[in-house]
Amino acid sequence: MxxxxxxxxxxxxxxxxxxxxxxxxxxxxxxxxxxxxxxxxxxxxxxxxxxxxxxSREDLAEAMVLTESAKFMFKIVEGFDSHPDDLMAAIHAALENTLVFAEGNALLRAVVSATHGADTELLPLLTTHSESLLGTVKVVVQNRVDSYEIGLEPERIATVIDLVVRSALSHVMQPSATPQETAESITWLVASVLRRNGNSA
CATH class of the missing domain: 1.10.10.60 (Homeodomain-like)
Structure with missing residues (x-):
């Protein structure tokens, strides 16, 4: 042999x-x-x-984006799991975890810089995967939200989740306040919607 x-x-x-x-x-x-x-x-x-x-190099870019995205998913799940009996606290924790992680994420900053012309080759990392990333985050959030008692129709819950996820991703890409302030604002918005519909979650 x-x-x-x-x-x-x-x-x-x-x-x-x-x-x-x-x-x-x-x-x-x-x-x-x-x-x-x-x-x-x-x-x-x-x-x-x-x-x-x-x-290929394109395959590498995709793998890099998906790997980094998984870290953001973990921060969302971690936030929800830390408050299994309090939806508002869970949403706040998930948002703050994600935004704090994004704030110190060097790779994300490098990707975002592409929108300002710093590295045009990096733009596909944003555009190619934006919709699939959005859909994946919404599924992750929906799976966690389903474990709470919410007095809203499923389609209304999906609308609220879509609003929260899009708002959060917007702040991840272009923050306009501290992670704590942004988490507080978005959580307040969700709480207002639920109260308006007679829900005390």
Whole structure:
């Protein structure tokens, strides 16, 4: 039997390391500076491993966005799970968690800078996935909201969730106040809607 001398590289571990390296390089130098050769050096793998793990540069961009999006989803879920018996407190916590995380997120800032012409190659990261991201966030929020008693028709609840998610994403991309102030404002809006419909949630 032939002896195997090449060191085995776990494809899952390599992929995670490569995506993390891409996020670091994008955050520090911009997406246009992220080449497969530089990425391989940053991740400590061969260039062929980069291609095997993530495919093309466009595939890498998509993987990077989806990976970062998952972190935002976790912050939303964490907020709701911290207040299982108080919907308003849960909404406030989910919003504040997400906005605080966004405030210190270097990759998000690099992506947002593309809207101001800093890196036009990065724009597809915003536009291509915006609708799917919006839909995914709404599903995550809806799943959590369903565990609370709310005296509204399902379609009205969906409308409120859509309003909250779109408002939150707008502030994530272009904050106009502190995370705490924004969370307070949006939570107040939801509470006002519920009170108007005779709900004390």
């Amino acid at each position: 032939a002896e195997v001398t090449a060191e085995y590289e776990d494809p899952i571990s390599s992929r995670s390391r490569i995506i993390a390296a891409a996020a670091r390089l994008t955050s520090s130098d911009g997406w246009s500076k992220v080449t497969m050769s530089r990425l391989a050096a940053e991740a400590g793998v061969s260039r062929q491993t980069v291609y095997n793990a993530v495919g």
